[in-house]
Structures are given as structure tokens and as C-alpha cells.
Amino acid sequence: MKIIDWYILKRFLVTFLFTLLILIPIAIAIDISEKIDNFLEHANLGFYQIVDEYYTNFIIYYANTFMPLALFIAVILFTSKLSNNTEIIAITNAKVSFTRFLYPYFLGATLITVISLVMNHFVVPSSSKERKKFEKEYIKNRAQKNELKHVSDFSLQLTDSTYVFIRSFDTERKTGYDFTSEVYDGLKLKSKLASRTITYNEKDSTFSLTDWRERKIFKNRDSIFSGNKIDTVFNFTPRDLIYKSAFAQEMPSGELIDYINISKKRGVKNLNAYLVELYKRTSMPIASYILTIIAVALAFRKRRGGTGVNLALGIGIMFLYVFLMKIAEVLGAVAGVNSFIYVWIPNIVFGCLAVYLYLNARK
Structure with missing residues (x-):
């Protein structure tokens, strides 16, 4: 790797971590404001227990959830800064192609994708099980508890x-x-x-x-x-x-696959909610590559309005991606449809957008 690759990769990862560390406290603050009354209702519930059993697992879950968003924002912020400082002009004048310029970004995206895959398939399910156990005991009301009873x-x-x-x-x-x-x-x-x-x-x-x-x-x-x-x-x-898709979030992928196979043999008709959860654990991390290309292509050129315009465009695109993803999850859980296709539709649609922006940026 060249010096410029290390420079881009290091600054990209630092910006990603900084963005993630901003989003998580915001999520914690919002959650505390919603659940403070539930905590105060239980006199035997101490601060350490809340942090250890609930917010530690809360941070694990939302850190993994926010990874694609933090990655997207980090790439836009950092690349826009390079563009505004005319550093990209110097790089292109050195005959570095747009494809070669993406190399350190893809190294960073690969690192984040691997971490996200491990988190999705192994770490987050176990963490979610502990978090939901705490919610069932101290947060959910009687009607919600009876739903699974x-x-x-x-x-x-x-x-x-x-x-x-x-x-x-x-x-x-x-x-x-x-x-x-x-x-x-x-x-x-x-x-x-x-x-x-x-x-x-x-x-x-x-x-x-x-x-x-x-x-x-x-x-x-x-x-x-x-x-x-x-x-x-x-x-x-x-x-x-109990047929509840929430249980799928508590199973590591190996256990979830075994559960789906056993349920099929037992004649359970609609397992699409479980299949959606299984496929989503891979599709979301892979989206890191797609979002990286889109973000770099948007911020590669200097725009009037600077970083603010690029950030506004990026947040708008990210909102559309999340919106389409949620629709695909709901439709994919319906009986009789191909869950795999529905879960991957957001990646397919935005993958096409990424290819278009990539080809346009190369010019």
C-alpha cells in the first residue's frame, strides 16, 4: 500500500468510529427518556444491573445496527473534506483512477463488513437474548408478557x-x-x-x-x-x-438454521419471518460495499455548498434505503413469497444506483 492509501484508510476508519460514537449516545439518551419510568417502578433494580444486563447489550445491538449508517456518513464527510481541500484534484492529477482511488475505501468497508457479519451471526443474537430477558422482567407491561404466555x-x-x-x-x-x-x-x-x-x-x-x-x-x-x-x-x-419472529433475533445463525429445518419437517407452514432474519444478517453487512461506492461517488467532486449538500444527499439516500429495507422485510415475511429475493431487493436496487454513480464518476 502507498502512503496515500494508509492516509485515506486511517482517516476513514477514525471518522467512522467518531460517527458511531456520536450515534450511540443519542440512542441511549432517547431510550433512557422512554424507559426511566419503568426503571423507577422497581425499587430493587440498581444502576449497575441496568448497565450490565440492559445497556451493555443495548450498545452491542445498536452499534451493529448503526454500522452501515455510520459508514455511509463517515465516507461522505471524509471524502467531502478531501474534495474541499482540493486533495482529490492532486490525486487525479497524479493519474490515479477513480477505481484505484476506491481501493483504501474497500479495505475499510471489508474490515467493517467482516466485523458486522460476525456480530450479526454470533454476538448480537446472544446479546439480544439477555436484553429481551431484562425487558420482559422490568419493562414490558402485563399485556405484552401475556402475549407470549x-x-x-x-x-x-x-x-x-x-x-x-x-x-x-x-x-x-x-x-x-x-x-x-x-x-x-x-x-x-x-x-x-x-x-x-x-x-x-x-x-x-x-x-x-x-x-x-x-x-x-x-x-x-x-x-x-x-x-x-x-x-x-x-x-x-x-x-x-410459540411462533414469534422475535425469537429468531435471539438465536445464533447455526441454531436458527437448525430450528428452521426442524420446523419445516414438523409442518410449520410459514417460516418466512425466520428466513428474513437469517438472510438479513448477511445482506446488511454486504450493503457496506454498495453504500461506500455511492458515498464516494457523491462526494468525489467538489460541489457548491460543500459538505452540507453532500451530507443532505447522503442522508436522503440512506433514508430511502432504510425505508425500502423495512418494506422488503415486511413483504418477505408474508407466506408464499421468496424471502431471499425480498431481503436482497434493497441491495439490488441500490447496487444498480451504485454502478450508475460509479460509471459517471469515472468520467
């Missing part, structure tokens, strides 16, 4: 031949009512197990059935068994009964 009229395919049905289930007490398990041989029913209640024993991962009745169907006769209580094992846990 009760499940009704749920069916689940455990294997190719085994299906379970539950009329209602309390995930907090780990107890359900009107439980039925059916085993089929093709389309023919082989056995049916029903009970008035079902309780999950977390200690040994078994289920206790009360007032149970089992019917086994043979070729020429049926056998019926019944009892007050029986312990048995099923290939699911109470968590599998």
Missing part, C-alpha cells in the same frame, strides 16, 4: 407419521389442556393418545399426562388403555409451540 389451538408435526394437537398451553407454567397425539401409517391411523392435561418437566425433559387414554388400532381389533398419570417423551419443548 398463552398458546391456543396449536398443531405440530413431530415426524413424518406423528402429529400432536393442543387446545391451550401456558408457556410460563408449562402446562397445557386437551392434548392429543396421533400416529399414522400413511393415511391410516395406528394409535391415538389423549389426555386432559400435559405438563413439561424441565428437569428431565419429559411430559406428564393426566387422565390419559390411549387407543391402538390393529387389523382386526382395537386396544384401549387409560390411567390417571403417565410420564412420556415427545420431540418438542414448550418453546416450539
Whole structure:
């Protein structure tokens, strides 16, 4: 690398960190103003616990979320400064092409992309799990807590031949009512197990059935068994009964992929919300390259109005990107659509814009 490459890369990364360190305190201040009443409601909740269990994980989550925005703003600010100081004119007079000029920027974008990928796939999910646990305990109201507490009229395919049905289930007490398990041989029913209640024993991962009745169907006769209580094992846990996309944010990518594959085998029809979360963890970091090209192309030439005009254009483009991304996430979570395509639509659209600005800047 040449001296100019080190100069651009160092100043680019310093500006990126400076921008990120500005955005995070703003997010913390806004969050504190919204949640201060919830904190004060709990007399046993100390300052250290709030910082350790909530705001440490809050910073991890939002630092990762703000990375593309901080990268975009940093590139515009730094490149605009180079342009206003006529340093870019000196670089171009030295016969440095626009493509070669992008080299240190792409090194910086690659470093940030790798960090963001590791954060998205491994660090942020575990951090989000701790943060949401704190929110559930101290911040969410009773209605929000009950949203995840009760499940009704749920069916689940455990294997190719085994299906379970539950009329209602309390995930907090780990107890359900009107439980039925059916085993089929093709389309023919082989056995049916029903009970008035079902309780999950977390200690040994078994289920206790009360007032149970089992019917086994043979070729020429049926056998019926019944009892007050029986312990048995099923290939699911109470968590599998809750279909909430928020859970996807708490799973590392390996666990999330396994969960999606198991859910498909169990006959869960719409897993697009989980697929959107999985695909987004890669598409967002890759956007760093696209946003870098757009930002450099916008700020490469000196404009009347200086940095302010470039920054205004950049923030407008970033707003459109975030807006399109949110729309794509909502549409991608709808049943029957290709989630992968919808998640990558913002990158495709702005990738085309980046190519256009790149070709125009080369001239």
C-alpha cells in the first residue's frame, strides 16, 4: 500500500468510529427518556444491573445496527473534506483512477463488513437474548408478557407419521389442556393418545399426562388403555409451540438454521419471518460495499455548498434505503413469497444506483 492509501484508510476508519460514537449516545439518551419510568417502578433494580444486563447489550445491538449508517456518513464527510481541500484534484492529477482511488475505501468497508457479519451471526443474537430477558422482567407491561404466555389451538408435526394437537398451553407454567397425539401409517391411523392435561418437566425433559387414554388400532381389533398419570417423551419443548419472529433475533445463525429445518419437517407452514432474519444478517453487512461506492461517488467532486449538500444527499439516500429495507422485510415475511429475493431487493436496487454513480464518476 502507498502512503496515500494508509492516509485515506486511517482517516476513514477514525471518522467512522467518531460517527458511531456520536450515534450511540443519542440512542441511549432517547431510550433512557422512554424507559426511566419503568426503571423507577422497581425499587430493587440498581444502576449497575441496568448497565450490565440492559445497556451493555443495548450498545452491542445498536452499534451493529448503526454500522452501515455510520459508514455511509463517515465516507461522505471524509471524502467531502478531501474534495474541499482540493486533495482529490492532486490525486487525479497524479493519474490515479477513480477505481484505484476506491481501493483504501474497500479495505475499510471489508474490515467493517467482516466485523458486522460476525456480530450479526454470533454476538448480537446472544446479546439480544439477555436484553429481551431484562425487558420482559422490568419493562414490558402485563399485556405484552401475556402475549407470549398463552398458546391456543396449536398443531405440530413431530415426524413424518406423528402429529400432536393442543387446545391451550401456558408457556410460563408449562402446562397445557386437551392434548392429543396421533400416529399414522400413511393415511391410516395406528394409535391415538389423549389426555386432559400435559405438563413439561424441565428437569428431565419429559411430559406428564393426566387422565390419559390411549387407543391402538390393529387389523382386526382395537386396544384401549387409560390411567390417571403417565410420564412420556415427545420431540418438542414448550418453546416450539410459540411462533414469534422475535425469537429468531435471539438465536445464533447455526441454531436458527437448525430450528428452521426442524420446523419445516414438523409442518410449520410459514417460516418466512425466520428466513428474513437469517438472510438479513448477511445482506446488511454486504450493503457496506454498495453504500461506500455511492458515498464516494457523491462526494468525489467538489460541489457548491460543500459538505452540507453532500451530507443532505447522503442522508436522503440512506433514508430511502432504510425505508425500502423495512418494506422488503415486511413483504418477505408474508407466506408464499421468496424471502431471499425480498431481503436482497434493497441491495439490488441500490447496487444498480451504485454502478450508475460509479460509471459517471469515472468520467
